[in-house]
Amino acid sequence: MSSAVHIEGLTKDYTVGFWGRRRYRALDRLALSIEPGEVFGFLGPNGAGKTTTLKLLMQLIFPTSGRAEILGRPVGDVAARRRIGYLPENPYFYDYLTAEELLTYFAQLLDVPAADRRRRVSTLLDRVGIGRERRFQLRKFSKGMVQRVGIAQALLNEPEVVFLDEPMSGLDPLGRRDVRALILELRDQGRTVFFSSHILADAEALCSRVAIIAGGRLAAIGRLGELAEFAVGGWELVVANLTPEALERFRPLTTRVTAIGAGRYTLELPLAQAPERLIPEIAATGAMLVSMNPVRETLEDFFVRRVAEAGAAERADTPERHHAGG
């Protein structure tokens, strides 16, 4: 079976400056494949190249080099768009249309049979939580409501692959929960979901695999728990009733000790220091182990590190990395 999405060496340079002589590389030789039925998270900080990638896949912009296929068809194939859905980042629609009219208009463009149109529009608006407001013009909608309408329009044609650019953006906690449930529902229906986000929690809750992009380059790809960047790097123990003498005894084994208060401390251990050997010793001093957690690098830490690395590389290697045209 062919990939749902296949990207090979996709590169996008923008020209900048009045005469357009300098080039800025927004995406650098991106390569990845997404299998049918996957929920794939495309993660990265703002300006990493996530929206550029999605726009290239929708052919809203054209690549400088490389190619991409969706459902085995090149991205320019107009007919293949009948089988995909797309939610742009911070979507905006026509002020003068009602939510119902907008979806009906898009359903016409998607060749949804006339007999089926009204029912499908109504069901989808119900699904995304747009009630009586569906007959209001979109100019009266809040950002979150427009986002919900945007999600509904992406699902009108019951797409095989859904591309969602920052689907949680502008939503309140209830809205975020609804969208998470919707994405899982799409997965259960066997659809492929490609969504971009800069929030690790979204990816952890939903994705079978993720790709992390920073500075226009693919930094990592795989299952979140298996990525080297997010492997366990140490242990964090919270201990109560720890006497000063016992604390001094354990201090050389730790990388950091943080006092929480009232005899409570957080002891950070390096990966090599097996915590299971330390736990009996802690108990022997009369202290109590409250919790023990593996320490992983957070997505935020990863972003910060990658952005710093990208910045350093850019300073060292300006023409090649980001100013492709010099």
Add this chain to the structure above:
Amino acid sequence: MRAVRSIALNVFRESVRDRVPYNLVLFAVLLIGSSYLLAQLTAGQDVKIIKDLGLAATSVFGLFIAIFIGIGLVSKEVERRSIYALLAKPISRPQFIAGKYAGLVLTLAVNVAVMTAAMYAVLGYMTWIETPAFKASWEAPGTDPALLKAMALIFIELMLVTAIALFFSTFSSPILSAALTFGLYVAGSLNADLRNFEQVVDSRAAAWLARGLYHVLPDLSAFDIKTQVVHGLPVPAAYLWSTAAYGAAYIMALLLGTMVIFSKRDFK
């Protein structure tokens, strides 16, 4: 074809909800008000003035709609990013342009039709109230069907101006597009003078340049037969057809250019 129709109907709906038809009310008030005033002030010229005014107002109101809505057809979609979700649907970029253009032409057609009906209503009223002896002094009948010929060419001219506005708006800002379209409209209206430019200048180069510009710029003066129609002068059918064909060819060329430019454009 279905996609083009859907996009066109949406443009029409947008213009209706943007209160574009309000200009029709203004037109009717202007025409009826002025006819009443002119009937009081002029002797025997009132019907001619109503015809002049009606045709000129249709042209000017249509021009405003063609330029100001025409330049926003594409640029507004791009600026507000509503084009992102639209172009992800199974429509090609040329279909998008064709739909947008057809939608505005439909809006213009309704405008011109209503304005024509309003003008005939006022002229019919004037014909009805005047005595046969007075009507005998008119150069052409009050409700002269030849007025339709002038209206038809005005409509084709407006279609051409819309195509110009759409063309410029695919690669320049709305203000620049408006300026360029209006500039081209003025140049096009004076274009006939360029044809005979060699008779008034000595420079061979200037004459060649003028001749070249005459062929490249649209000759909008060809669409203006208001004077002939108002004065009851004949306008041959062959002239109407050849002018319509010229307009259609120019429009096709502009739309083709617009589609080519738009198909290569990045939406950053």
